[in-house]
Amino acid sequence: MLFCTFIAADRNFASADEAVDIETGNRLASVLRAGRGVISNNQELINDASIGDKGFTGEVFFSAAIEAYLKKNGEHPLDEGLDPESRSMTETQINAMVEVVDESQEIINADGLAFKGFIPAVFARLANEKFGEEMADRASIKVTAPKELVRNRKARPDEWENEVIVTKFQAADWPVGEAFFEETAVDGKPAFRMLIPEYYSESCLACHGSPKGETDVTGFPKEGGSVGDLAGAISITLYK
Numbered sequence: 211m212l213f214c215t216f217i218a219a220d221r222n223f224a225s226a227d228e229a230v231d232i233e234t235g236n237r238l239a240s241v242l243r244a245g246r247g248v249i250s251n252n253q254e255l256i257n258d259a260s261i262g263d264k265g266f267t268g269e270v271f272f273s274a275a276i277e278a279y280l281k282k283n284g285e286h287p288l289d290e291g292l293d294p295e296s297r298s299m300t301e302t303q304i305n306a307m308v309e310v311v312d313e314s315q316e317i318i319n320a321d322g323l324a325f326k327g328f329i330p331a332v333f334a335r336l337a338n339e340k341f342g343e344e345m346a347d348r349a350s351i352k353v354t355a356p357k358e359l360v361r362n363r364k365a366r367p368d369e370w371e372n373e374v375i376v377t378k379f380q381a382a383d384w385p386v387g388e389a390f391f392e393e394t395a396v397d398g399k400p401a402f403r404m405l406i407p408e409y410y411s412e413s414c415l416a417c418h419g420s421p422k423g424e425t426d427v428t429g430f431p432k433e434g435g436s437v438g439d440l441a442g443a444i445s446i447t448l449y450k
């Protein structure tokens with residue numbers, strides 16, 4: 211009897227642990243989306259060839275990102291009540307995003323240049339790379355995509371990501387927007403992995419839409435995507 215109680219308690223522990231991981235994964239994804247949204251909302255300003263100093267500093271980015279997150283989620287991403295590990299990860303992530311904006315001031319403020327290549331996807335990749343360097347063996351965030359859509363080779367799905375994309379997200383009956391998560395291993399290290407699907411909206415199609423193969427403003431061939439098509443996925447890894 212005692213033994214059974216012990217097992218049950220142990221199971222509860224495991225699931226409470228997983229609940230924290232899911233919450234952490236969702237928060238990291240939501241902060242990434244808030245950050246990308248701020249870049250997107252300022253894209254016209256960033257692309258304005260007639261203005262030099264745009265005043266779009268890391269500090270300005272920070273306030274806008276926190277505000278966007280608050281509006282979407284109803285709570286501060288660095289709320290005091292958060293699990294401490296999760297809070298410290300989110301803090302590292304936000305700092306990484308702010309640093310990317312600060313380090314990009316020269317290009318953002320380039321006078322006489324319209325398109326500068328500073329777009330949400332590039333910003334996200336740079337911020338995720340910085341986060342990964344700082345978190346080393348604790349966590350990583352990556353934006354990946356179905357193999358046939360990948361533009362930057364660094365975004366190529368690994369075996370696990372590809373399997374989830376193909377067998378879950380591309381399955382006709384997968385509920386739109388539903389994440390997939392699993393306790394698994396990465397290079398032999400136990401990890402909680404979470405993949406969150408992303409879809410094209412109207413605003414993506416100037417680059418990822420039709421006609422397929424036509425060069426977009428960034429120099430890549432368009433994918434021929436339509437609104438609602440699976441575009442990619444946010445991939446979160448939390449090492450155990």
Ligand code: HEC
Nearest residue numbers: 331332335355359360361362365409410414417428441442
């Ligand atoms: C201005 C053109 C442009 C727009 C608009 C745009 N993208 Fe992209 N997207 C790119 C470029 C360029 C890359 C490669 C960035 C890099 O160097 O990592 C990219 C990368 C991605 C990736 C990562 C995988 C890869 O192919 O490297 C995903 C997923 C993605 N875009 C989805 C979207 C979605 C969803 C939207 C709309 C919300 C969107 N994009 C809007 C140009 C664009």
